[in-house]
Amino acid sequence: MTAKPPSNAPRASSPQAGPSPASTVGAQAAIAGAAPASSSTAAASPGHTPANALVHVENLTKRYRTTTALRDFSLDLAAGHIVGLMGPNGCGKTTLLKILAGVLADYSGVVAIDGHAPGVATKKIVSYLPDADFLNPAWDAKQAISVYSRFFADFDAKKAASMVDFFELPTNRPLSEMSKGMGEKLQISLVMSRRARVFLLDEPISGVDPATRDVILEGILREFDPQSLLIVSTHLISDIEHFVDYALFVKEGRILLQGDADDLRAAHADSLDAIFRKEYR
Template structure:
């Protein structure tokens, strides 16, 4: 007999040792008649890697866009690093969207220069190190690369900023399984101990070893959340098994 995992409510940030780097209260977003986020509440402290999990259309990407400050048509209170959304929060958030905005004919070197000009906190040396670690050439054009290779370029650009909050939307969805470990290793190597990394994904199995906590969403709300080790101990199962039970697959 299988049991349904118990739902966990995110604790009040005032009750935790570390204040929340991301704090959301009553976040609501509508796309016409469709509700993408439905009064969502969430607190995420720094110093952890969070897996943002859920089915397609559950609101993961919309939440990422709001936190990154690129989607402003919403209701509710959102604070990043203690600040309301605005230029100051954009300066401490590095966001990797699920779709590229870089020109296909651009060479990797041009992309590095573009980020260096646009973001004051961009670490060109760190980006170049990641590009080399991923075995890519700065002289190569994006259009000459496979989807997985382009994903690596985007990850290198996003993780090379000296940000406090990193938001990666499906960063390894286009990468073959053999290359995922190397990419995840590259991501984790660049992360400061007090930073917050949120990864929206459906590839729970691949990311599970690196996750400190998870947030599972459905219909624009938080369905289940908690520390990874505590969830595994409570249910006696892996995060992937818990994920499958929660979503009935």
């Protein structure tokens, strides 16, 4: 994996590692949208957004050539919630998060983050964990924290160091010598240490063992600001059920079910995991 700092950066500077610092930061900025989104050819302006909606999506459709990833997708999410974006692989979860993060701009419909269409303004308040590794494998935790400190004006290096300590990560070992779980913990430590209003985590517990999943979720919850909104995508419903207070089930690019997690459990007289298994058979 090429050295890449994260998405959503409002400004850029860079560290010593891998290719030249400028190219390292620039590559990720171009891929993940640090610069203003280019040619949002089909996106509509935000228009009216419900007063309490931090994230507003209305009639969102996204197509990839012959495939429609999202179909007439609409939702409103307020601050103070941990939202489980649930569904099997390929159902549109990653596409939705990329649009909210400002990584994908070619869509139809309305998308607003705190009243603004995804772009420069929203990247300053959205912290995004993509579904792929984005750190230079030559970096250790200290170097990664240094990168984020220079790349994001709202980054809290002390919080990141605290999370690294909570996760019991080595601070001087390069990422290439860390396990998959350690690497995921480091990336989460960085993403959760921004003073953002919206946090988008794409499959943060995928590919790690159950014990590591529990520790990762505990670390995320430990740093969650109730004034912000956290959206976590996953297909591992049983692992995340206790963690979310709002559930959004997605199937073939459409919302299948959504609502308060307790209300859904009561209405179906079953767990979210059991609901998932029934609906996606």
